[in-house]
Amino acid sequence: MLKKIPFFFLLLICASSYAQTVRKYSNEFMNIGVDAAALGMANAVTSHTNNVNSGYWNPAGLIHLEDHELSLMHANYFANIAQYDYIAYAKPIDDESAWGVSLIRFGVDDIMNTTELIDNQGNIDYNRISLFSTADYGVTFSYARKLQIPGFQYGVNAKVIRRIIGQFASSWGFGFDAGIQFENNDWQFGLMLRDITTTYNVWSIDEAEYKKIANAIPGQNQELPESTEITAPKAQFGLSKKFIIRYDYSLLAAANINMLFTKTNDIISTDFASVDPALGFEFGYTDLVFLRAGLGNFQNIQQIDNTKKVGFQPNIGLGFKYKGIQIDYALTDLGNQSAALYSNIFSVKVDLGQFRN
Template sequence: MVLIRIKQTWKRMMVISALVLVLMSSLLASSDRLTNVGTTAAPFLEVGVGSRAIGMGGAFVAVANDVSALYWNPAGLCRIGHGEAVFERVEWLADIDFNYLGATIPFGRWGTAGFFLNAMTVPKMEVRTVDFPDGTGEEYDASSLAVGVSYSLGLTDRFSIGFTGKYISERIWHEKTSSIAIDIGTLYFTGLKGLRIGAAITNFGPSMQMDGSDLIIYYDADPSIDGNNDRIMGKLITDEWPLPLNMQFGIAYDIFDTKFSRFTVAVDAFHPINNTESINAGCELSIMNMLYARAGYQAIGQQDTEEGLTFGAGIKYKMFGQSNIKFDYAYADFGLLEYVSRFTLRLDF
């Protein structure tokens, strides 16, 4: 009996290894192209959500079975089976605050709906100009916000789709810009002992362009002439920048899933418009569906990245009825930029 289980586990590992090799060979072969880093607006949309997902290296497109599917793949929302809420607060790099709030509500055979609010704020800094390099006495800050709604429906017992519509805004001092975007996702359960395949396209929408009072200038058409109007009002025009469109494909597989424990591995391939293709990989061990250990690696094959190793842990505490409260922690290494720790609170209802 033990020998049979070992053989079955070995076969499953071979399936996962083959799929990973196919993904890596097809994506990393084109990793020498220009990266296009810094050519998109709203970079906060690329900050992953959920300590569970980040602990697994951001490989969550085909897992997508908790409320953080609002970010990774909306098609997974209808597979949660109950309502769930999440709150996450992260001290991001350079003392930037990142906050995420979301919830899902199931409607039985009519699918599942959800909403979220994603906000990032930059601390105040002193205004410095060419004329006042030591500061003008003023301070400026910056903020980004995304608010959205999602809907997911299971078309069959194995295949589901999901959509997200969101409003995006950014502000730097007195300059503002806004746009709208959609995410589209699919999730397929193959029936092969826990093998799932997911795909998503995120942040598809119009470009963003900053505008505001700080772009107003006074211009002297000919400084060499005395007596002319040297304060002709003008306005600087900023460039438009596209949203960080991203195409994602992922697979997830339960190496074993028993009454007492489950071990899941996942691999995601990313094709962003502002960077080279890369792969995220991770795993999760669940014990009694109460304790969780996770590990992963982000941005495999991406050029000049500081991202890398991740790990995390979680605990579920049963409250009353069908209600559970979950605490998750994740650590993500950022090389020269040190690391980011995050805590997430989830509530089942």
């Protein structure tokens, strides 16, 4: 029980942080990433993503679908405290367009609510402890279409965000993404604009429950937090090229430039924007077995003596594809902002067209 009580204080911090209307890291669960194949390449897939997971990385890539596909991923976060689940489905509409839908859930379950543990007389009653969950949900509807210009395709996402903090607060959010891909002379280029119109979240806070939190620490959190927050846009530009070596072997080299329009600890940081590059490689054999590696999350890290050094995150991964089923593995720190230990990530992608009678 004592191990879970600190989540009560985490809840206090989260509730107070909502007072900021425009936030640098709002809805960050939507930026963690999906698909072990992409995570193994440090997420440098904006330009060449071409399957059901394109709805997340760049919806323009859905145009490459030949049949309907299904993708699943599950991961543990923060030493198995939080659960991250993802499912996606996509299919072509015709030769010129495709659509998809995906669901992400990031949650912590069975958190102890200790707001009523001690009554007004100072008596402790463990029977008054209850459990609650805090969970974030993101549903994305994707559409892709070829342009009349050869080699160009575009895609758009409409996102619905649902965030729940037990009985204390909940919110609805809405936003849009837009992406484009271009192919020329075996080179692939991609641009993904996340939250292009800003993603707007509106919170509903239970005043009675919030007062229980406020009264837990006298003099703190006495006023209700603001009920709105806005997620600022992000941009990702990528390029890649696939090299064929003696027919059976291939090497895919890819790079991303990730931009956040605020000042952070990224390796390139200005008042206007911060830039974090990423590099990814995939070595394949007969389109059956894949070995992946990537470098990303380049950060300026402040040392104890006030000097700075550049830190980065290496990722590696493996993949196997056979008769429409692809299983991928990545050894990666799940999430670009995490300081957690490295995580083992598995994902499955199924080409449902292979199983038609």
